[in-house]
Amino acid sequence: MRKMRLILSLALCAAAWGGEKDSFLLRNATIHPVSGPAIQNASLLVIDGKIAEIGPKVAPRGKVKVIDARGLHVYPGLIDSGSPVGLAEIASIRETVDTGEIGDFNPQLRALIAINPSSEHIPVVRANGITTVLVTPGTTGGARGSTSGGLIAGQASLVHLDGWTWEEMEIRRGAAMQMTWPVIQTGRGGGPDLEGLIPGLAPRRVTFAEARRNQQMQVQKIQDFFDAARRYQKAKAAGEAIAPDLRYEAMIPVLDGRLPLMITAAREREIREALEFAARERVRVVLAGVRRPGKTLDEIAKRNIPVVLGTPFVTPLEEDDAYDEPFTLAAQLHKAGVKFCFASFNVQFARNLPFQAGQAAAFGLPYDEALKSVTLNAAEIWGVADQYGSIDKGKYADLIVTDGDPLEIRTQIRMMFIKGVPVDLESKHTRLYRRYMARP
Amino acid sequence: MRAWIFALAVSAGALCTADVIVIQNGTVHTVTKGTFKGSIVIRDGKIAEVGEKVMTPAGARIIDASGKHVIPGIIDAHTHIALDSINESSVSVSSMVSVEEMLNPESISIYRAMAGGVTVCNSMHGSANSIGGQNVVFKLRWGADARGLVYDKAKPSIKMALGENVKRQGSPQGLQIPGLQSPQNLRYPGTRLGVEDVIRDAFTRARAYQREWKDYEARRARGEKVLPPKRNLELEPLVEVLEGRRLVHAHCYRADEILMLLRVFDDFNIRGVTLQHVLEGYKVAREIAERGHGASTFSDWWSYKIEAYDAIPYNAAIMHRKGVLVSLNSDDAGGAELMRRLNTEAAKVMRYGGLTEDEALAMITINPAKQLQIDQWVGSIEPGKDADLVIYDRHPLSVYAKVEKVFIDGRQYFDRDEDISRRPKIEAEKEGLRRKLQDQQKQAVPQNRRPS
Numbered sequence A: 001m002r003k004m005r006l007i008l009s010l011a012l013c014a015a016a017w018g019g020e021k022d023s024f025l026l027r028n029a030t031i032h033p034v035s036g037p038a039i040q041n042a043s044l045l046v047i048d049g050k051i052a053e054i055g056p057k058v059a060p061r062g063k064v065k066v067i068d069a070r071g072l073h074v075y076p077g078l079i080d081s082g083s084p085v086g087l088a089e090i091a092s093i094r095e096t097v098d099t100g101e102i103g104d105f106n107p108q109l110r111a112l113i114a115i116n117p118s119s120e121h122i123p124v125v126r127a128n129g130i131t132t133v134l135v136t137p138g139t140t141g142g143a144r145g146s147t148s149g150g151l152i153a154g155q156a157s158l159v160h161l162d163g164w165t166w167e168e169m170e171i172r173r174g175a176a177m178q179m180t181w182p183v184i185q186t187g188r189g190g191g192p193d194l195e196g197l198i199p200g201l202a203p204r205r206v207t208f209a210e211a212r213r214n215q216q217m218q219v220q221k222i223q224d225f226f227d228a229a230r231r232y233q234k235a236k237a238a239g240e241a242i243a244p245d246l247r248y249e250a251m252i253p254v255l256d257g258r259l260p261l262m263i264t265a266a267r268e269r270e271i272r273e274a275l276e277f278a279a280r281e282r283v284r285v286v287l288a289g290v291r292r293p294g295k296t297l298d299e300i301a302k303r304n305i306p307v308v309l310g311t312p313f314v315t316p317l318e319e320d321d322a323y324d325e326p327f328t329l330a331a332q333l334h335k336a337g338v339k340f341c342f343a344s345f346n347v348q349f350a351r352n353l354p355f356q357a358g359q360a361a362a363f364g365l366p367y368d369e370a371l372k373s374v375t376l377n378a379a380e381i382w383g384v385a386d387q388y389g390s391i392d393k394g395k396y397a398d399l400i401v402t403d404g405d406p407l408e409i410r411t412q413i414r415m416m417f418i419k420g421v422p423v424d425l426e427s428k429h430t431r432l433y434r435r436y437m438a439r440p
Numbered sequence B: 001m002r003a004w005i006f007a008l009a010v011s012a013g014a015l016c017t018a019d020v021i022v023i024q025n026g027t028v029h030t031v032t033k034g035t036f037k038g039s040i041v042i043r044d045g046k047i048a049e050v051g052e053k054v055m056t057p058a059g060a061r062i063i064d065a066s067g068k069h070v071i072p073g074i075i076d077a078h079t080h081i082a083l084d085s086i087n088e089s090s091v092s093v094s095s096m097v098s099v100e101e102m103l104n105p106e107s108i109s110i111y112r113a114m115a116g117g118v119t120v121c122n123s124m125h126g127s128a129n130s131i132g133g134q135n136v137v138f139k140l141r142w143g144a145d146a147r148g149l150v151y152d153k154a155k156p157s158i159k160m161a162l163g164e165n166v167k168r169q170g171s172p173q174g175l176q177i178p179g180l181q182s183p184q185n186l187r188y189p190g191t192r193l194g195v196e197d198v199i200r201d202a203f204t205r206a207r208a209y210q211r212e213w214k215d216y217e218a219r220r221a222r223g224e225k226v227l228p229p230k231r232n233l234e235l236e237p238l239v240e241v242l243e244g245r246r247l248v249h250a251h252c253y254r255a256d257e258i259l260m261l262l263r264v265f266d267d268f269n270i271r272g273v274t275l276q277h278v279l280e281g282y283k284v285a286r287e288i289a290e291r292g293h294g295a296s297t298f299s300d301w302w303s304y305k306i307e308a309y310d311a312i313p314y315n316a317a318i319m320h321r322k323g324v325l326v327s328l329n330s331d332d333a334g335g336a337e338l339m340r341r342l343n344t345e346a347a348k349v350m351r352y353g354g355l356t357e358d359e360a361l362a363m364i365t366i367n368p369a370k371q372l373q374i375d376q377w378v379g380s381i382e383p384g385k386d387a388d389l390v391i392y393d394r395h396p397l398s399v400y401a402k403v404e405k406v407f408i409d410g411r412q413y414f415d416r417d418e419d420i421s422r423r424p425k426i427e428a429e430k431e432g433l434r435r436k437l438q439d440q441q442k443q444a445v446p447q448n449r450r451p452s
Helices: A002-015 A121-126 A208-237 A246-255 A268-281 A296-302 A325-336 A350-362 A367-372 A376-381 A428-437 B002-015 B108-115 B164-170 B192-221 B236-242 B255-267 B285-291 B315-321 B338-351 B357-362 B366-371 B416-444
Strands: A024-031 A039-047 A050-055 A065-068 A073-076 A078-083 A130-135 A152-160 A170-180 A261-264 A285-288 A307-309 A340-342 A399-402 A413-418 B020-029 B035-043 B046-051 B061-064 B069-072 B074-079 B118-123 B131-134 B136-139 B157-161 B247-252 B274-277 B294-297 B325-328 B389-392 B403-408 B411-415
Touching: A078 A340, A078 A350, A078 A376, A121 A130, A121 A350, A121 A428, A130 A170, A130 A350, A170 A246, A208 A246, A208 A268, A261 A268, A268 A285, A268 A296, A296 A325, A307 A325, A325 A340, A325 A350, A325 A367, A340 A350, A340 A376, A350 A367, A428 B315, B020 B357, B020 B389, B074 B274, B074 B338, B074 B366, B108 B118, B108 B338, B108 B403, B108 B411, B118 B338, B118 B403, B131 B192, B157 B236, B164 B192, B192 B236, B192 B255, B247 B255, B255 B285, B285 B315, B294 B315, B294 B366, B315 B325, B315 B338, B325 B338, B325 B366, B338 B357, B403 B416, B411 B416
Parallel strands: A024 A065, A024 A073, A078 A130, A170 A261, A261 A285, A285 A307, A307 A340, B020 B061, B020 B069, B074 B118, B157 B247, B247 B274, B274 B294, B294 B325
Antiparallel strands: A024 A039, A039 A050, A073 A399, A130 A152, A152 A170, A399 A413, B020 B035, B035 B046, B069 B389, B118 B136, B131 B157, B389 B403, B403 B411
16 A cells, blocks of 8 residues: 555656656666666656656756656666557457457558557556557467458557557557468367367368368468559559559558568468568568477578567467477577567556566576567567667657566556656556455 | 376376485475575475474485575466366256366376476366356376375365356357357356356255255154155255355356355355455455455456456455455466466565565465365475475566476475476487378378278
């Protein structure tokens, strides 16, 4: 309760600042820029939402508010590189879920425009230090790389977890095109395991040859779609009179290599095919939901292909895998020289993003890399590292102030700033906590 | 596959060595008697001595735990692992079935959960019906057969369930799978009103059945010649509940249904129930505490269905502060996932609600032991208790902690270094089998004709 009151009083004093609400001087803190080593007992000056100065002694400029952060730590806000937060409220109730549109190819869909800024999930997630989320229109990243939302689910949008409207939340509305590489499925595989729920409803088991044919047909569909989009692009560039098509229009930035294609591919075979495809099509690719890269790991590293890792909080892929296989994956990627970031690919557990990185650090990933995987690496992968992802002069002040290591579970997040503006850390959960603790 | 599991089992067996083991100079979290730097003497599968200084018997196997942390084996009061079948959902009262018959000792979940520090678990019937089947408490003695796993000191128990999962098969929308649901095969109940009725009706019938038997015994004692009543396998376990010989684990979510259930238990004088999930338990913590029932909950799950929309991660802390005996569980079904990290689930009650380290550890050790009524033998590090112990490389409530060794009944069942050093051999064996299979397939092509 004492800690609760402290958070509350900090929030209140934040609200009472008035005047320049996105400028302040924070003093006596340990600052962890992530881009460099920690600076003890330092100050941080934020002017107009941007970091103006960092150092042992910084003079207040004008009448900016001064925050004493003695004993506290400052980190960049954490970034979740894939979650449908804001698009899905209650997982089991379809009416509250806006992921997974009907159809195989929906590149024209933009996650941003359906984000509910009043979702109860938003304050809950940010209370754990997450300022920024790549909101995905598909539901990628199941344990076996399953996805709903077709082969191309739409455009994922990078947003801040604060704003009165989705426009105010926007960082980049088209940050990545979300795609899933088809998987060879002989029986169970993608999707929910209905077998356990209703006997007789198990997906029909097919032979490997048949499953392979099905998969090849889907791959061909992707190729045909890209070919058609390219013809559209050429015709348009040549000034031909063609009927506008929003799907192909949306593909142009992908074909140009301006918009990264985030392809979910869990296992070696899918990864290899996806990489071959990306090379042939000369598109920028980011791999997502990688679980078993096998021999493709070297190529991923050599071609500098970034990877979005899902949660390590899953069971090993196979019965005879090592018990810690999901925990050691990040360390394996790091050792191979692959740049990666973490995604929750989930709504209710999005708040556990920092612990995903912590778990990877427990199983061999160097701590600094773990921290980068939820901050600077993510900003670099989504092309916003010039403005976000670390505490550096000139970047936006997306900050969290904590009483310790943000990847450690017992650490408390004391303050949050998005673009220098203090953000409320209260949520439905803290409100109910106070209400029912007070019940006589 | 089987060969590999067998190899693991055998090498686990090989880990068992001296009769006397001393775990030296570790940070010992006894959970019930404080935390200190000290040692533990294990003799004949039991904890013989615990203290800052202990006598080291000659010939004892010494395990140096300097810089390491030792806690009692983790107890998971709610899982469904290692069961070949979980739900008998065709009836609303399935008290006649037992998941103990479904226990699969070869399930890899046992090894994985144990590698996460779990030594005892309550593997339960599912939540498809108001009164479900009988559960099984077992020790994760990887390599033992089904009978060898079962923890025979644990009191028998039964599963009950309320709310959405139970209603589902009574709902015209049901699972919303066309063709499978029709008005003819809807199962009563379809509402929370009906759920109460099913439970009340079952215990009313059980009480009548109990009376029938008592009458019979009385008349027989008087020397009358009477035929015994017809045995009823559905009601017998419920009579055991009424007589306090069988525990109840009741799956519930919303405050209203929790209160309803408490009232039903009052009416039938059913005590010492463990409310499972109990995500809105924080709203009626006073009512739960007054009756002395327990609560086994998730650390931070919410919003996966409407009855979980008011779930908060402060639930455990509120209930604990209001006097409820609280444990944290995994509810793992498909495989052991959360079971591997219940230690960090416990750490979440420090983050959300500010409980102490001891309170957090208690929620995965002594508290679930009390709920399963096995706290006399397990759940803390005390002389005389089973030597179910876990050694971590650092503080067990840290996200960076790894399990290094696990002991059950004084026998070592897990060693992280050995697990790692075994991997190349297993990989080579798998590769060999793979090649053999490929060769066989190649040779099989011309000989593929069956004799006519």
